[in-house]
Amino acid sequence: xxxxxxxxxxxxxxxxxxxxxxxxxxxxxxxxxxxxxxxxxxxxxxxxxxxxxxxxxxxxxxxxxxxxxxxxxxxxxxxxxxxxxxxxxxxxxxxxxxxxxxxxxxxxxxxxxxxxxxxxxxxxxxxxxxxxxxxxxxxxxxxxxxxxxxxxxxxxxxxxxxxxxxxxxxxxxxxxxxxxxxxxxxxxxxxxxxxxxxxxxxxxxxxxxxxxxxxxxxxxxxxxxxxxxxxxxxxxxxxxxxxxxxxxxxxxxxxxxxxxxxxxxxxxxxxxxxxxxxxxxxxxxxxxxxxxxxxxxxxxxxxxxxxxxxxxxxxxxxxxxxxxxxxxxxxxxxxxxxxxxxxxxxxxxxxxxxxxxxxxxxxxxxxxxxxxxxxxxxxxxxxxxxxxxxxxxxxxxxxxxxxxxxxxxxxxxxxxxxxxxxxxxxxxxxxxxxxxxxxxxxxxxxxxxxxxxxxxxxxxxxxxxxxxxxxxxxxxxxxxxxxxxxxxxxxxxxxxxxxxxxxxxxxxxxxxxxxxxxxxxxxxxxxxxxxxxxxxxxxxxxxxxxxxxxxxxxxxxxxxxxxxxxxxxxxxxxxxxxxxxxxxxxxxxxxxxxxxxxxxxxxxxxxxxxxxxxxxxxxxxxxxxxxxxxxxxxxxxxxxxxxxxxx
Numbered sequence: 281x282x283x284x285x286x287x288x289x290x291x292x293x294x295x296x297x298x299x300x301x302x303x304x305x306x307x308x309x310x311x312x313x314x315x316x317x318x319x320x321x322x323x324x325x326x327x328x329x330x331x332x333x334x335x336x337x338x339x340x341x342x343x344x345x346x347x348x349x350x351x352x353x354x355x356x357x358x359x360x361x362x363x364x365x366x367x368x369x370x371x372x373x374x375x376x377x378x379x380x381x382x383x384x385x386x387x388x389x390x391x392x393x394x395x396x397x398x399x400x401x402x403x404x405x406x407x408x409x410x411x412x413x414x415x416x417x418x419x420x421x422x423x424x425x426x427x428x429x430x431x432x433x434x435x436x437x438x439x440x441x442x443x444x445x446x447x448x449x450x451x452x453x454x455x456x457x458x459x460x461x462x463x464x465x466x467x468x469x470x471x472x473x474x475x476x477x478x479x480x481x482x483x484x485x486x487x488x489x490x491x492x493x494x495x496x497x498x499x500x501x502x503x504x505x506x507x508x509x510x511x512x513x514x515x516x517x518x519x520x521x522x523x524x525x526x527x528x529x530x531x532x533x534x535x536x537x538x539x540x541x542x543x544x545x546x547x548x549x550x551x552x553x554x555x556x557x558x559x560x561x562x563x564x565x566x567x568x569x570x571x572x573x574x575x576x577x578x579x580x581x582x583x584x585x586x587x588x589x590x591x592x593x594x595x596x597x598x599x600x601x602x603x604x605x606x607x608x609x610x611x612x613x614x615x616x617x618x619x620x621x622x623x624x625x626x627x628x629x630x631x632x633x634x635x636x637x638x639x640x641x642x643x644x645x646x647x648x649x650x651x652x653x654x655x656x657x658x659x660x661x662x663x664x665x666x667x668x669x670x671x672x673x674x675x676x677x678x679x680x681x682x683x684x685x686x687x688x689x690x691x692x693x694x695x696x697x698x699x700x701x702x703x704x705x706x707x708x709x710x711x712x713x714x715x716x717x718x719x720x721x722x723x724x725x726x727x728x729x730x731x732x733x734x735x736x737x738x739x740x741x742x743x744x745x746x747x748x749x750x751x752x753x754x755x756x757x758x759x760x761x762x763x764x765x766x767x768x769x770x771x772x773x774x775x776x777x778x779x780x781x782x783x784x785x786x787x788x789x790x791x792x793x794x795x796x797x798x799x800x801x802x803x804x805x806x807x808x809x810x811x812x813x814x815x816x817x818x819x820x821x822x823x824x825x826x827x828x829x830x831x832x833x834x835x836x837x838x839x840x841x842x843x844x845x846x847x848x849x850x851x852x853x854x855x856x857x858x859x860x861x862x863x864x865x866x867x868x869x870x871x872x873x874x875x876x877x878x879x880x881x882x883x884x885x886x887x888x889x890x891x892x893x894x895x896x897x898x899x900x901x902x903x904x905x906x907x908x909x910x911x912x913x914x915x916x917x918x919x920x921x922x923x924x925x926x927x
Contacts (some may be wrong), residue, residue, distance in 0.1 A: 301383065301589035303596035306386030308334075309609035310699075311825035312782075321391045321827065323360045326609055330379040331355035338362065341390060341700075344720045346373035346374055346550040356378075360772040367393045369507060370703065372720075375729045383592075385724050388699045389605040394705060395829035397674045397778065399791045402463030404739055405455055405539075407448070407497075408521050409441045409469025414559050419564040420468070424786055426571050427739050429747070429815060429835035434786040435459065444526055446475035446506075453500045456539065459787075464540045464708050464738050465497060469560065470547040473670050477531030478521060479724045480666040481544075481693050482635070488520030489525040492670045493730035495715050498539035503548060504528040531816060533728050534679075537715045540689070540708030542738030548672045549649050549681050555635060563900045567737055570657060571834055573746040573771065575684065577627040577657055580611035582620060584641030586633030593724050595662050599630030601722075602698035606742060607873050609826040611701025618654065625655035625684075627742065632692060635663020637671045638678075646673040649682030658707060658742070659685050667731055672895045677735055687736030694723040694732065701742050701825025745833030746771040750820030751816045753840035754804055755899050756919060760844045762812060765799040769818035769833065775924060776910055780815040783808055789815050789835070795860045798884060798910035800921040805853070809844040813837060855919055859924035867893075868899045870915070879915045883907075 313322045323336065334353040335345040345865040351360055363396060370392045377385040404427050406420070414421055424434045437455055448471065450570050455464045474497060475490035489511050496504060509529045512520040521527045544581060546552075546559035554562065569575045583604035585596035603612055619633040631643035637647030638662035659679050667690035669676035679685035687707050689696060697717070698710045718727055725733075751766035764779055776796030780789035781804065789896040792804055796819050804812070815835030822831040868879075874894055881890040881901075889911070892901060905923045914920045 282913050287778060287869060295811060301488060303585050303588060303594040304600045305383060305589065306385045306592070306594035306597040307600035307604070308385050309604035309611050309612065310373065310375055310378050310387035310389040311608050312389055312391045312827055314391070314393045316367060316393060318363060319365050319393055320394065321362045321365050321371060323362070323389065325387065327356070327358050328377060331377050331384070332467040333378045333379045334375045337362050337376070339372050339679035341370045341372045345908040346720070358508045361641045365393065366416065368858035370395060383761050387601055387701055388721060390700050390703050390824055392703055392827040392829055394821065395827065395831035397832050398431060398704065399705070399780070400788060401431040401657070402461045403435060403459050404464040405435050405437055405452065405462055407437045407439060407465060407471050407926055409471050410438050410562055411441050412469040414451045415567055416561060416564065419561055421686050424570055425837065426568055427839065428570070428786050428789070429817065430739065430741070431789070432464070432739060433461065433689055433788050439471060439567050440450060440780070441470040441472060445472040446526060448472050448501065449474060452497055456500045456832060462539060464544075465542075466737060466739070467497070467541065467543040467545065470545060471543070474528070475518070476519070476730045477527035478511050478529070478870065479531040479729060479731065480682070481729060481731055482667055484664055486513070487513045487519065489514040490521035491519065491668050491731045492733065493528070494541050494543055494733045495537055496528065496532060498712065499533055500538050500599070500916050504530055504534060516668075516671070520669070530731055533626055535731060537712050540706070540712040540738045541807050542708055542734040542736050543795070544680065544736060545677060546598070546681050549674070549677065550680050552634060552648055553650070555572070560666060562904055563680055563686070567686055567740070570684070570686060571624065571744060572742070573744050577625040577655065577684070579607050580613065580626050581607050581628035582617065582626040582630070583612065583614050584617040584643055585614065586640070589741075593692070595632045596834060598691040598695040599660055600697060603628045603630075605702040605825065605826045607697040618648045618730035621654045621656050622652045626803055626903055627656065628658045628702065629656040630660040630691070635666050635675070637665045637668070638673045638675050640666070640675065646675050646678040649678040654685060657684060657686050658698070659688050660687060660691035661692055662694065662743055666690070669733075669735065685736075686740055691908040692856050693725055694727045694729075695721070699826065699880060702824045703829050704741055704743055704798060704831050705742050706739050708734065709740060733775070736808050737896070743824065743831050745769060745774065745820050745831060747818060747834045748816050748836050750775070750834045751814070751838055753812070753814055753838045755840070755842060758803060760805070760807070760842070762804045762807045762840055764804065764816060765801040766836070767800070768818040770921065771818065771820065771833070773820050775821060776819050776922060778817050778819055780817065780835060781808070782813045784809070785813055786841070789813070794900065795857050795923050796910065798912055803920070807842050807844065809842070811839060811841045813839045853917070853919060855915070855921050857913065857921050857923045862903045862926040863903050863927055864902065866903050867924055868894070868901065869896050870894060872897055874915065877916050879913055882912045883915065884910050
């Protein structure tokens with residue numbers, strides 16, 4: 281069985297301490313609890329007997345520097361209360377542990393209290409190999425519907441699999457320049473593989489040369505060259521790199537990666553019973569079923585570590601450190617990868633061991649993915665050789681071909697950070713942050729090197745909500761208005777719905793419901809003259825081990841055309857409510873034409889609980905006597921609005 285660097289093994293022998301170390305020693309397993317009154321984010325971590333000190337850092341999510349600690353705690357500390365926070369804001373934390381023996385561990389968490397929902401995530405570009413995607417029209421359309429329903433604009437780029445990678449990159453750059461809101465790219469099928477560099481991050485000189493470098497497809501502002509590297513010593517000719525051969529020289533990304541790139545590629549996987557198209561279809565079916573809550577996975581993580589501390593590199597700490605803020609440290613389990621997940625589901629998983637192109641020692645091989653269905657969604661695998669995934673029966677691509685897994689990455693050199701996903705971020709955001717990380721997060725060796733790549737759909741998020749099962753639009757009885765009818769979500773924790781509108785099928789959907797809508801129908805009083813596209817997305821206040829945030833499910837879509845009359849002279853009545861959720865009061869703001877009218881507030885059962893005559897354009901109503909729940913405010917002219925009471 282091949283092992284990683286012999287030199288690292290020698291370092292391991294030279295640095296063995298009195299106590300045997302394991303990979304989790306290098307991670308602080310962070311989770312959080314939150315409270316609204318007073319606003320508090322409480323960081324928690326398990327006790328660690330050898331700890332001498334904890335340093336707590338905090339920064340804005342977009343900052344790259346942590347600055348000085350906001351607290352220094354004794355070694356027996358297991359929690360920190362941050363009361364200098366406000367509701368609906370994000371705070372990123374680092375907790376650094378120093379041990380009596382000198383060893384250090386770190387953990388990261390992105391925390392928030394009732395963070396607002398994300399309505400729009402940018403544009404996702406689907407780069408599709410027409411050789412296979414022509415046979416997957418229905419599945420691709422469904423994928424576009426799902427991505428659009430999760431808040432993305434969606435565009436397409438069709439390429440031939442014999443096209444040069446440089447030409448593909450130029451086409452992606454042109455698409456991004458034409459759409460400054462582009463954030464993500466999905467490579468579907470055998471999209472040409474871009475190679476770059478003169479590297480062997482697995483530590484094997486017979487593997488030195490150019491490696492697959494999908495991340496460069498996401499670097500749209502830098503010029504890469506093909507003039508200097510000349511190496512032909514690798515065992516695989518694909519790794520050879522010579523001037524002018526279409527493979528770039530650079531081993532490190534030249535600039536910040538702007539686009540999150542993920543690859544769904546089932547080419548050259550002969551051990552599987554299905555052919556390339558069949559494997560792609562199965563993946564896209566699994567993608568849809570996960571997004572819409574048809575398949576369910578236990579919110580826990582499995583780690584199968586066959587390297588241990590490995591001279592402090594502690595490869596599996598990528599899993600320990602990343603998964604604690606997502607599932608909670610009590611839900612991290614160290615078990616065998618295949619035998620456990622054939623029968624039990626784990627939404628996250630990690631496996632590492634001495635590797636070859638088709639497997640990892642102590643974990644398994646590509647063949648194991650053909651024998652049964654592995655029940656995991658977001659996985660990491662690490663070991664020698666298979667980080668170079670452009671081979672037959674690739675172990676890095678195998679989870680996507682042979683189970684429920686939807687993403688995979690070679691995590692350990694460098695470490696990956698997924699803690700953003702605890703607040704609903706897509707995994708593509710985490711992959712891009714990992715590719716751009718230099719020193720913000722612990723990285724091990726090879727940060728920013730071109731081999732860092734994501735297998736799978738980069739737009740996927742962990743927290744899913746069952747969508748509405750049906751929605752349709754009708755011309756309203758109110759002049760120049762459209763009624764959007766919808767069923768309720770099957771998810772019992774849904775608190776209401778947001779309604780969105782766009783001018784094109786896969787364009788930018790903007791929210792038109794100021795507040796959470798409790799019941800159907802919702803009336804759009806200001807539709808576009810002509811064709812209108814609508815989405816209804818369920819809303820839930822989601823709690824994770826990172827905090828609480830308003831989360832939305834996949835939006836169902838319908839369209840309708842309306843001929844708006846006297847569009848320049850009509851002045852529809854304005855009704856706006858805030859805050860929602862309301863605690864002690866709700867403010868009703870209206871246009872002057874509604875002053876003197878009456879409205880009634882109904883509870884979720886339809887019972888009238890309050891009648892109010894509007895005496896001004898700005899009216900405050902006490903809600904202290906109203907139980908927590910969703911309420912509907914209805915004016916005598918038929919206008920309705922919804923709001924939430926939460927004490």
